Amino acid sequence: xxxxxxxxxxxxxxxxxxxxxxxxxxxxxxxxxxxxxxxxxxxxxxxxxxxxxxxxxxxxxxxxxxxxxxxxxxxxxxxxxxxxxxxxxxxxxxxxxxxxxxxxxxxxxxxxxxxxxxxxxxxxxxxxxxxxxxxxxxxxxxxxxxxxxxxxxxxxxxxxxxxxxxxxxxxxxxxxxxxxxxxxxxxxxxxxxxxxxxxxxxxxxxxxxxxxxxxxxxxxxxxxxxxxxxxxxxxxxxxxxxxxxxxxxxxxxxxxxxxxxxxxxxxxxxxxxxxxxxxxxxxxxxxxxxxxxxxxxxxxxxxxxxxxxxxxxxxxxxxxxxxxxxxxxxxxxxxxxxxxxxxxxxxxxxxxxxxxxxxxxxxxxxxxxxxxxxxxxxxxxxxxxxxxxxxxxxxxxxxxxxxxxxxxxxxxxxxxxxxxxxxxxxxxxxxxxxxxxxxxxxxxxxxxxxxxxxxxxxxxxxxxxxxxxxxxxxxxxxxxxxxxxxxxxxxxxxxxxxxxxxxxxxxxx
Amino acid sequence: xxxxxxxxxxxxxxxxxxxxxxxxxxxxxxxxxxxxxxxxxxxxxxxxxxxxxxxxxxxxxxxxxxxxxxxxxxxxxxxxxxxxxxxxxxxxxxxxxxxxxxxxxxxxxxxxxxxxxxxxxxxxxxxxxxxxxxxxxxxxxxxxxxxxxxxxxxxxxxxxxxxxxxxxxxxxxxxxxxxxxxxxxxxxxxxxxxxxxxxxxxxxxxxxxxxxxxxxxxxxxxxxxxxxxxxxxxxxxxxxxxxxxxxxxxxxxxxxxxxxxxxxxxxxxxxxxxxxxxxxxxxxxxxxxxxxxxxxxxxxxxxxxxxxxxxxxxxxxxxxxxxxxxxxxxxxxxxxxxxxxxxxxxxxxxxxxxxxxxxxxxxxxxxxxxxxxxxxxxxxxxxxxxxxxxxxxxxxxxxxxxxxxxxxxxxxxxxxxxxxxxxxxxxxxxx
Numbered sequence: 001x002x003x004x005x006x007x008x009x010x011x012x013x014x015x016x017x018x019x020x021x022x023x024x025x026x027x028x029x030x031x032x033x034x035x036x037x038x039x040x041x042x043x044x045x046x047x048x049x050x051x052x053x054x055x056x057x058x059x060x061x062x063x064x065x066x067x068x069x070x071x072x073x074x075x076x077x078x079x080x081x082x083x084x085x086x087x088x089x090x091x092x093x094x095x096x097x098x099x100x101x102x103x104x105x106x107x108x109x110x111x112x113x114x115x116x117x118x119x120x121x122x123x124x125x126x127x128x129x130x131x132x133x134x135x136x137x138x139x140x141x142x143x144x145x146x147x148x149x150x151x152x153x154x155x156x157x158x159x160x161x162x163x164x165x166x167x168x169x170x171x172x173x174x175x176x177x178x179x180x181x182x183x184x185x186x187x188x189x190x191x192x193x194x195x196x197x198x199x200x201x202x203x204x205x206x207x208x209x210x211x212x213x214x215x216x217x218x219x220x221x222x223x224x225x226x227x228x229x230x231x232x233x234x235x236x237x238x239x240x241x242x243x244x245x246x247x248x249x250x251x252x253x254x255x256x257x258x259x260x261x262x263x264x265x266x267x268x269x270x271x272x273x274x275x276x277x278x279x280x281x282x283x284x285x286x287x288x289x290x291x292x293x294x295x296x297x298x299x300x301x302x303x304x305x306x307x308x309x310x311x312x313x314x315x316x317x318x319x320x321x322x323x324x325x326x327x328x329x330x331x332x333x334x335x336x337x338x339x340x341x342x343x344x345x346x347x348x349x350x351x352x353x354x355x356x357x358x359x360x361x362x363x364x365x366x367x368x369x370x371x372x373x374x375x376x377x378x379x380x381x382x383x384x385x386x387x388x389x390x391x392x393x394x395x396x397x398x399x400x401x402x403x404x405x406x407x408x409x410x411x412x413x414x415x416x417x418x419x420x421x422x423x424x425x426x427x428x429x430x431x432x433x434x435x436x437x438x439x440x441x442x443x444x445x446x447x448x449x450x451x452x453x454x455x456x457x458x459x460x461x462x463x464x465x466x467x468x469x470x471x472x473x474x475x476x477x478x479x480x481x482x483x484x485x486x487x488x489x490x491x492x493x494x495x496x497x498x499x500x501x502x503x504x505x506x507x508x509x
Numbered sequence: 510x511x512x513x514x515x516x517x518x519x520x521x522x523x524x525x526x527x528x529x530x531x532x533x534x535x536x537x538x539x540x541x542x543x544x545x546x547x548x549x550x551x552x553x554x555x556x557x558x559x560x561x562x563x564x565x566x567x568x569x570x571x572x573x574x575x576x577x578x579x580x581x582x583x584x585x586x587x588x589x590x591x592x593x594x595x596x597x598x599x600x601x602x603x604x605x606x607x608x609x610x611x612x613x614x615x616x617x618x619x620x621x622x623x624x625x626x627x628x629x630x631x632x633x634x635x636x637x638x639x640x641x642x643x644x645x646x647x648x649x650x651x652x653x654x655x656x657x658x659x660x661x662x663x664x665x666x667x668x669x670x671x672x673x674x675x676x677x678x679x680x681x682x683x684x685x686x687x688x689x690x691x692x693x694x695x696x697x698x699x700x701x702x703x704x705x706x707x708x709x710x711x712x713x714x715x716x717x718x719x720x721x722x723x724x725x726x727x728x729x730x731x732x733x734x735x736x737x738x739x740x741x742x743x744x745x746x747x748x749x750x751x752x753x754x755x756x757x758x759x760x761x762x763x764x765x766x767x768x769x770x771x772x773x774x775x776x777x778x779x780x781x782x783x784x785x786x787x788x789x790x791x792x793x794x795x796x797x798x799x800x801x802x803x804x805x806x807x808x809x810x811x812x813x814x815x816x817x818x819x820x821x822x823x824x825x826x827x828x829x830x831x832x833x834x835x836x837x838x839x840x841x842x843x844x845x846x847x848x849x850x851x852x853x854x855x856x857x858x859x860x861x862x863x864x865x866x867x868x869x870x871x872x873x874x875x876x877x878x879x880x881x882x883x884x885x886x887x888x889x890x891x892x893x894x895x896x897x898x899x900x901x902x903x904x905x906x907x908x909x910x911x912x913x914x915x916x917x918x919x920x921x922x923x924x925x926x927x928x929x930x931x932x933x934x935x936x937x938x939x940x
Contacts, residue, residue: 289812311813311814312815313814315813321812323812328806328809329811329812330812331806331809332805332809333805333806334805335802335805339798343810343813343815346795347795354795355794355795357793357795357797359793
């Protein structure tokens with residue numbers, strides 16, 4: 001049962017935050033409101049009138065719109081075409097030709113009325129994520145909705161884009177629209193919500209005001225007291241483990257992504273890389289792991305050059321890696337928890353050899369690690385796809401920490417992970433540091449970097465702009481992330497590619 | 510997997526504890542109740558069986574419609590409905606009875622064996638025919654199924670089987686080795702021939718990103734046309750014949766059979782052994798782990814250090830080798846000489862067999878035997894009931910269509926979704 005007798009009321013002109021961990025039943029609730037799922041019991045009233053939604057069409061007709069976490073846009077269509085999709089204006093009857101001009105005009109009209117700048121002629125696939133989300137919102141607004149459901153809208157956004165979205169939500173609410181804002185991020189809830197409903201395991205556990213302190217909200221969500229701060233002792237840095245010098249890497253499109261990076265990570269310290277997504281962090285890490293070929297420079301671990309080694313050799317040399325996109329690169333969803341736990345050690349003793357697997361050893365290893373890493377699963381034989389995001393991430397972390405490591409690299413270790421699991425994963429990372437492993441953490445969440453790191457390298461446009469202490473004021477790090485160095489002038493974007501800079505600018509227009 | 514377990518577990522209990530409790534808690538439900546529940550829940554076995562039933566029903570309609578005598582009785586159905594119904598029943602039951610007698614066993618032949626007027630060979634002829642037709646399909650089916658588990662769609666089973674027939678036959682009439690050795694060498698030759706034909710799309714996919722579907726389809730043509738050219742060449746063509754047929758393989762290179770009417774040969778035994786080997790490879794070997802990981806999520810496999818290109822190449826080599834063995838079984842077991850159509854349609858039928866067998870090794874074996882049975886029974890149906898062998902092809906196609914559209918079958922039979930699977934998922938998610 002995903003929803004167990006939930007009551008919720010949304011007033012006009014209100015931003016109502018629905019707070020809960022992954023799998024608490026937030027999305028299930030909203031999918032019923034949007035006609036994607038039918039409730040077994042209970043009723044939905046719109047303006048005091050009982051409604052039954054058999055499909056999203058009914059919900060839209062009743063004035064309810066939804067922006068899904070994963071956008072429902074056709075990438076090769078233009079913005080105007082996407083917005084018209086499903087409600088096309090035609091001339092000459094239903095089989096007549098499309099009235100593109102009128103579609104375009106409608107889009108522009110809605111976009112100016114609500115202050116949501118979109119270019120109706122741009123192809124959706126060329127737009128940054130934040131702009132795609134605006135398209136989704138405009139699409140919902142052109143259907144004349146009174147209630148807008150935003151399902152985890154900030155999960156995919158950069159900090160700037162998040163700020164903009166919050167501003168848009170404020171103006172929509174001021175214009176009389178009601179907004180249901182689904183999230184598990186406490187800061188955003190406090191910044192925007194008029195009322196907060198906390199859901200845990202399919203039940204409403206509290207309806208509170210935004211003045212409630214973060215710690216209290218977190219414990220309501222998780223059901224026990226959680227510490228939002230990472231507890232750690234001062235680092236005791238030892239030898240230089242990872243030494244990157246003059247590294248240059250291109251991305252998939254052949255555009256320079258990493259442009260001369262020098263970096264040192266010592267044993268027993270956490271080096272955090274802060275930066276807005278898309279400034280070369282991904283490519284930097286992939287180059288270290290041998291997943292992407294560097295054009296120049298050296299990557300040395302204990303003076304052994306990794307360039308030219310296969311990913312398997314690199315992992316075997318004592319490097320653990322938590323990739324940033326869990327479902328794409330981290331786990332094989334169809335595989336069981338046990339199989340995912342040996343995804344990179346399946347052909348080594350005790351789990352097997354180059355020829356055959358040892359199922360008994362794999363099962364035993366899985367049982368131990370499920371316990372040790374608190375992986376909540378019905379059985380180690382269950383498919384990983386049946387686990388919540390946080391538990392899937394624990395599977396990846398458990399796998400990578402089960403080898404003896406010299407260097408541990410975690411990219412976005414807690415993206416899409418619930419509060420309880422975040423606390424656990426952060427604890428394991430600090431534990432790994434304390435046993436003398438060099439740790440490199442890449443995250444676009446500044447809080448996470450500041451909480452974990454002993455030193456912070458700020459990356460912008462393929463370069464390390466500065467290495468600062470975690471005590472540095474947030475504003476200063478934030479400015480560095482936006483490419484503004486002490487001199488006050490924005491750092492020059494690398495080469496002829498202005499990709500990340502462009503995106504940032506587009507975001508603020 | 511716990512999909513077959515009883516399901517009335519307390520949902521709020523900790524999932525770790527729930528599993529053992531579930532079993533203990535269900536003494537009330539009788540075995541029969543559970544059996545029928547499982548039967549009517551939409552698991553893959555149920556859907557497969559019902560697909561076959563549906564195909565038979567539509568096949569029956571086709572038999573009635575294509576019989577002009579029976580159709581005549583329908584013209585006065587309102588006056589005497591019993592005529593139409595009887596005639597329909599007679600023609601359909603006769604057809605399916607012949608299908609059964611030709612594929613499994615013929616009661617008449619069995620009683621003849623017991624009263625001494627027939628031989629035991631005649632009693633076992635139907636099953637022998639079924640297994641004879643099934644053997645090559647097992648190999649080509651496994652080829653497709655294995656490739657599919659690794660994320661590759663091997664449409665090239667036909668070409669690989671054709672090359673397998675060539676290399677196996679040529680080895681079979683060239684080397685003249687001693688008894689057992691000659692057969693082993695010929696089978697290996699077929700395996701290697703198919704493997705080479707599979708290696709080409711594999712390496713092109715790994716190194717150059719060429720899509721395996723396009724390459725394997727093209728290689729099917731190349732293989733078939735190469736066969737057509739080769740059998741007319743000196744040293745290959747039978748010197749005593751002017752038409753397109755090669756020399757026959759040496760007796761010592763033929764797959765041994767019972768002789769006479771029992772055509773079934775060692776091929777089906779090899780097929781079962783190879784099925785076991787493929788099942789082991791897929792589930793218990795390191796390479797099987799790699800190929801399943803690459804098939805399910807190549808990006809994650811690559812991130813975990815598995816070489817995707819190497820896996821694709823090796824996988825196509827193995828898949829090609831299996832299809833090549835299928836070709837070898839065909840030419841060393843029944844055909845004995847190369848003709849342009851020696852491989853028949855075994856490569857393409859392998860696609861259907863793999864689909865019907867849900868890409869699982871043992872499922873593929875059973876599906877191949879079913880297809881073999883339909884083919885063997887179809888022969889008898891054609892000669893005794895006068896129903897075209899093509900009806901069998903239609904039946905095969907209908908079965909596969911229903912399998913490919915499980916939602917259709919579920920709707921027709923009002924199947925419930927397998928509840929236990931659903932519950933398991935929601936329990937683990939809502940922690």
